[in-house]
Amino acid sequence: MTSTAQFETQTKALIDDLKSVCANYGLGNDGNEFKIITQVFLYKFLNDKYVYELKQLEPDLAKADNFDDALKKYSNDDLEMLTMQISENTARIAPKNLLSRLFEQQNKDNFADIFDETLVSVAKDNIDIFSVLTQGGEKVVLFENLSKYVTDKKDDFCKALVNKLVGFSFEHIFTQKFDFFATIFEYLIKDYNTNSGGKYAEYFTPHAVAKIMAACLVTGDDVNNVTCYDPSAGSGTLLMNIAHAIGEDKCTIYSQDISQKSSALLRLNLILNNLVHSIQNIIQGNTILSPYHKQDNGRLEQFDYIVSNPPFKLDFSDYSADLDSKANKERFFAGIPNVPKSKKDSMAIYLLFIQHIMHSLTAKGKAAIVVPTGFITAQSGIDKKIRQKLVESKMLAGVVSMPSNIFATTGTNVSILFIDKTNTKDVVLVDASNLGTKVKEGKNQKTVLSEAEEQQIINVFNKKEAKDDLSVVVSYEDIKAKNYSLSAGQYFEVKIEYTDISSEEFVSKMNSFKTSLNSLFTESKTLEKEINDNLKSLKYD
Numbered sequence: 001m002t003s004t005a006q007f008e009t010q011t012k013a014l015i016d017d018l019k020s021v022c023a024n025y026g027l028g029n030d031g032n033e034f035k036i037i038t039q040v041f042l043y044k045f046l047n048d049k050y051v052y053e054l055k056q057l058e059p060d061l062a063k064a065d066n067f068d069d070a071l072k073k074y075s076n077d078d079l080e081m082l083t084m085q086i087s088e089n090t091a092r093i094a095p096k097n098l099l100s101r102l103f104e105q106q107n108k109d110n111f112a113d114i115f116d117e118t119l120v121s122v123a124k125d126n127i128d129i130f131s132v133l134t135q136g137g138e139k140v141v142l143f144e145n146l147s148k149y150v151t152d153k154k155d156d157f158c159k160a161l162v163n164k165l166v167g168f169s170f171e172h173i174f175t176q177k178f179d180f181f182a183t184i185f186e187y188l189i190k191d192y193n194t195n196s197g198g199k200y201a202e203y204f205t206p207h208a209v210a211k212i213m214a215a216c217l218v219t220g221d222d223v224n225n226v227t228c229y230d231p232s233a234g235s236g237t238l239l240m241n242i243a244h245a246i247g248e249d250k251c252t253i254y255s256q257d258i259s260q261k262s263s264a265l266l267r268l269n270l271i272l273n274n275l276v277h278s279i280q281n282i283i284q285g286n287t288i289l290s291p292y293h294k295q296d297n298g299r300l301e302q303f304d305y306i307v308s309n310p311p312f313k314l315d316f317s318d319y320s321a322d323l324d325s326k327a328n329k330e331r332f333f334a335g336i337p338n339v340p341k342s343k344k345d346s347m348a349i350y351l352l353f354i355q356h357i358m359h360s361l362t363a364k365g366k367a368a369i370v371v372p373t374g375f376i377t378a379q380s381g382i383d384k385k386i387r388q389k390l391v392e393s394k395m396l397a398g399v400v401s402m403p404s405n406i407f408a409t410t411g412t413n414v415s416i417l418f419i420d421k422t423n424t425k426d427v428v429l430v431d432a433s434n435l436g437t438k439v440k441e442g443k444n445q446k447t448v449l450s451e452a453e454e455q456q457i458i459n460v461f462n463k464k465e466a467k468d469d470l471s472v473v474v475s476y477e478d479i480k481a482k483n484y485s486l487s488a489g490q491y492f493e494v495k496i497e498y499t500d501i502s503s504e505e506f507v508s509k510m511n512s513f514k515t516s517l518n519s520l521f522t523e524s525k526t527l528e529k530e531i532n533d534n535l536k537s538l539k540y541d
Contacts, residue, residue, distance in 0.1 A: 004180060007173050012187050015041065017164040019191070025150050025157045032149040034192040034261070038268055039143050040161055041188060043119055045271070046091040046142075047099045048170035053086040055171075068100040089276040091126045091142075103166050112147035112154035115162065119143035129276060132263045135285025135292055140263065178244040181272040182207075182237075189235060189265060205234070205309045205370070206406055208449040210241040213307055213368035213416055215458045216400070218245040229254040229303035231287040231310070231356055235265035238307040238368075240273050246305075253278035254303060256287045288352050289319050291360075300331070300360050306367040310353035312412065315345040323352070331359045334385035350375075351382045358389070358419065366397070366420045373401055373413040376486035387484040391476050395421045398428035399486045400457060403436040403447040417486075418461075427479065428464050429488035430471045432457050 018037050019028070027033045054071075055062035064070035071079070072095075083092055095101065097118050105114050123130070123141035131139035147154040173180070223246045230239050233255035243251050253275055257263055263284040270279055283292040293301040316323075317339045324336055332355050337348040350371060357367050375383050376399055390396040397420035404413050413433070435457070436447040449457075460471040472491040482490055501509075 004176060007176065008180065008183060010168065011170075011173065011184050014044075014164065014168045015188055018161065021157070021160045021164060024160070025153065027149065029191075030149070034189075035144070035264075036146050036149060036161075037192075038188065038264065039119065039146060040165070042268055042271065043122065043143065044099065044165045044168070045170055046122070047093060049090050049174060050086070050093045051098070052171045052174055053090050054082055057082055057085055068098070071095060071098075088129070089271075089274050091122065091130060093122055094125060097122050097125075099162070099165055103162055106159045106162055110155065112150075112158045115158035116145040116147050120145065130267070130271075130279055132267050132279065132282045132284055135283060135290055140260075140284065142267075178240070178248075178273060182240065185235075185240075185269055185272055188268075192261075205237045208454050209309070209370060209402065209406060209414075209416065210237050211454055212400060212457055212461075213238060213370075214241040214245040216397075216416075216418060216461045217242060217305055217307070217366050217368050219462050223247075224250045226251050226304040227254060228252070228305045228307070229293070229301075229360065230306065230308050231256055231291070231353060231360070232308050233257045233266050233282075234259075234262045234309065236269040238309060239266070240269055240275075242305055242307050243273065243275060248274050251305075252281065254281040254293055254301070256283040256285055256292050258284070258286050260284060288316070288349070288356065289322065291356065302360055302362045302365065304362055304365055306357050306360060306365065307369075308353060308357060308367070309370040310350045312348070312350045312372050313346045314349040315339075316347050316349060317344045320347070331356060333359075333389065334382045337382060348382075351386065354386055354417070358386075358395070361395075361419065361421055364422050367418070369417045369419070370414050371417050373415045375417070376401070376415055377490075379483060384484055387486060390419065391479050391484055393421075394424050394476060395419050396427050396476075396479075396486075397423045398430065398461060399488070400430040400461060401433055401488065403433050403449070405438070405445055405447045406436070406449075407446075415486075426464055426473045426475055428461050428471060428473055429486060429491060430457055430461055431488035431492075432470070434469070 015037070018040055019033070022028060022030070022033045022036055027036065051067060055067070061067060061070050074082070079095070086092075102115065102118050105111065108114060120141075120143060123143040127139060127141055130142050133139060147158055150157045226246060228239060228242050228246070228251050230236070233239060234257060236253075236255065239253050239255060243253060253270065255266060257266070263282055266282055267279055270276060270282070281293075285292055291300055295301055320336060320339050323332065328336075332352060334351070334355055337351050339347050354369055354371065354375075357369060361367060376387070378384055387396075397418035399415050399417055401415040402413070405411060406414060432449075432453075435453045436449045438445055438447050440446075456470075459465065460467050464473050465471060466473045469492065470488075472488050474491050478491065479486070
């Protein structure tokens with residue numbers, strides 16, 4: 001039996017093979033390589049998932065030496081009856097669009113057209129369930145014509161891709177769980193894990209941050225039928241972690257993100273993690289300017305769990321004035337950040353995301369938000385107004401200040417802000433800045449937390465445990481007295497260590513101090529005399 005480690009190695013090898021094909025046809029590090037790799041990988045995954053489901057339903061297909069030959073014996077009606085029984089997480093693929101049929105046609109003229117038509121047909125047949133919706137109502141389907149990205153030898157390029165796919169099978173992988181697919185997803189997108197403009201946060205939030213956020217939000221096993229939301233979803237790392245903590249079948253995912261690329265990655269992540277039922281809730285659009293998810297009465301939809309690693313800074317100058325409206329007064333209660341005149345792209349957009357999240361929580365809602373650590377101590381402005389609201393409304397659960405360079409791509413120190421609208425008692429402040437091991441990642445230095453350190457943070461937070469130089473438990477009144485500071489270090493007790501000594505030892509130490517001081521004073525007077533003598537000897541020539 002093939003082990004999980006072998007599955008992982010084989011899957012990564014397939015990804016490498018697809019990237020190698022792209023490189024051989026001039027698409028290595030090309031902006032369109034990402035689209036080709038992810039869509040071809042997804043087509044193969046969905047193809048194998050459909051075949052796997054049919055085999056589970058029909059023993060004769062599972063036992064057949066040649067699946068495709070056995071399938072050809074089924075009438076259209078029989079096949080339709082089988083297809084109706086497969087899970088909703090499985091794409092419906094017509095026999096003519098199966099990879100095996102595509103492989104049979106690889107020597108035909110204009111194979112690139114056949115290849116494109118196959119993928120587009122699969123996308124069209126699954127448009128209602130697998131499409132991402134734009135803010136304007138357009139459906140972004142699963143696949144597009146991929147051969148257009150190659151300028152020469154298109155048939156050969158498509159044939160090379162298909163030949164890499166047929167030598168691999170996902171069928172043994174469908175029983176794997178979240179941790180396996182999280183690793184595969186990270187490997188799949190690692191070369192595309194940046195944003196060309198540098199405006200948005202990483203598409204992939206570090207494991208330690210995602211794990212701590214999920215584990216501190218979901219503390220019981222009785223969570224069921226809840227909604228989870230990320231207004232700046234990226235590739236969905238945070239959403240996948242919290243969905244896994246709750247149970248993929250016990251929650252529904254909602255998201256919005258302005259980036260086309262991140263929406264495509266999030267859809268892929270949902271498919272890999274058995275959350276297809278939530279794809280219809282992925283919205284590509286501007287959350288701050290035009291939040292999509294709303295109730296029937298027009299008010300913003302409210303969610304049970306919200307996670308977010310929002311962009312910290314962004315140029316909103318084109319529509320920041322549009323935000324200052326009567327309709328947004330309640331949502332942006334603390335105000336709208338100013339747009340710096342000299343550097344417009346340094347507007348503190350994260351402050352709008354925090355306010356949006358606070359406004360989007362249900363009465364018992366919980367949230368975890370990545371914020372720059374400066375937010376937790378700022379003594380004025382919108383930052384302080386938000387913290388004041390969190391305290392006075394008794395909806396603050398705590399803060400975890402992470403080590404520096406927890407994100408390899410930014411030197412900004414970050415903290416995780418935890419909100420819990422049911423937390424009427426004490427607040428936990430954790431200073432994890434001294435934890436972790438520094439490692440090199442490319443040209444950057446990154447801090448990595450061990451599993452034991454991650455668990456230590458989770459434990460002290462969930463147990464509301466005060467631990468020397470790591471965590472402190474404070475009341476809302478304590479926070480008010482400290483001018484709403486959420487920095488754990490400001491609440492740590494200053495410890496003075498006393499040592500018992502005898503009177504003789506005390507006299508001896510004092511005499512030693514006097515002798516040392518007298519020696520220093522004597523040396524000082526000698527130096528003073530030398531300096532004065534040298535100054536007197538200086539003459540103007």
